[in-house]
Amino acid sequence: MSDTPTLPLAGRTAAVTGAASGIGRASAEALLAAGARVVLVDRDAAAVQALCAALGPQARPLALDLLDAAACAQLLPRILEAGDGRLDVFHANAGAYLGGDLVDHDSSAIDRMMQLNVSVVMKNVRDVLPHMIARGSGDIVVTSSLAAHYPTPWEPVYAASKWAIDCFVQTTRRQIFKHGLRMGAVSPGPVVTGLLADWPADKLAEARAAGSLIEPQEVAEVILFMLTRPRHITIRDVVLLPTNFDL
Template sequence: MTQTPQPFAGQVAAVTGAASGIGRASAEALLAGGARVVLVDRNAQALTALCEQLGEAAMPLALDLLDAAQCRSLLPRVLELAGRLDIFHANAGLYLGGDLVDADTDAIDRMLNLNVNVVMKNVRDVLPHMIERGCGDIIVTSSLAAHYPTPWEPVYASSKWAIDCFVQTTRRQVFKHGIRVGAISPGPVVTALIADWPAEKLAEARATGSLIEPTEVAEVITFMLTRPRGMTIRDVVMLPTNFDL
């Protein structure tokens, strides 16, 4: 009887924004690959229910990453739960679409803080642990919007352009320590984030099959993480064939 490959056996991963969408799919793929996974999300109720469903290798960690003290506690609490960290998927994020003149300034601050500042702080905090161990993988959820000036989401697109630059520059700093840093940049994914899309844009995308499933993103993340250590997949742009910019 052929056994299912376990490429992440013996490893510990942490995924932010893990209670739903891409984060959940990523966590499930890592678990299927044999990792123990710390699922990080602010929705404690959804997180607990999900981890009960996923089994004992799934460990819930309820954190509001927009709270500075809770954000700082991410790595120490991961180490308390699992003892080490091999793979970090910085996935938590917010979406803000529409015309800039209509955007609420508090919403702009909140989105930029989570999409950019929190990602930078989380990566900064996990790096010393990985540097000390001489190995590690960091994946950041970016977006197709990081590669094209999408006119219906200037604030969101700007946050992803910033984070794509962060991934590329940080990778060049830390590869000498055996750490790989890469970004996954999907087109529109079937998650709660696209609920703010213009109604006609969302209807068109659904009608033409121009949306990606979270599981499809997770499959690409698995591909990135399972390359030989001498290869870094720095940035993957994936989009539905029918999606027309």
């Protein structure tokens, strides 16, 4: 008899959108470490293929542009093809950001962000639900934001998209729990991702030292916590605040 402990997600298949960088990459790495095979979905084919090559055979690349309606509609069958015919965990993480004054944004940028942050998430969840319902089990986690819980005046378009998607998560959760499915949102404050790429290095280091930023791996740890609760427990929404970040 082996004394080796079983990893909490051993034998399960997960898929993460926007997986080539930031929170998506950290989530995929955490899921792999917990024993899952993971389909990493990203529009950057070269980046996601290189990442999967580095992460090992349990990481499966899926290059797909979710803003392309035809490609988006193929998400589930392509996940099942890459993930050995099953999907147990879906992390809807892909998103875009617009900050600053509303009058400074053109309509095409607003349309793109709202489509990716809201419509694509809704369509992706809609498409994976029948598979999970038929199996009688599954977990859906959506990357939301602190902006979903506070009317942040410096990012009205982004905040509106996250308020919308947080409502979607909480209402859909009430529809699907009877099928044995769980659904929740993770809502972090400022996270060190590509969105901060233009910050001066000294300012970034200062903010980290002050405890006013969150690392992607810290968000991933919370996602893993949500997924590894007993099945009768649903973590419906987690808000992560940097210690020195107050609203």
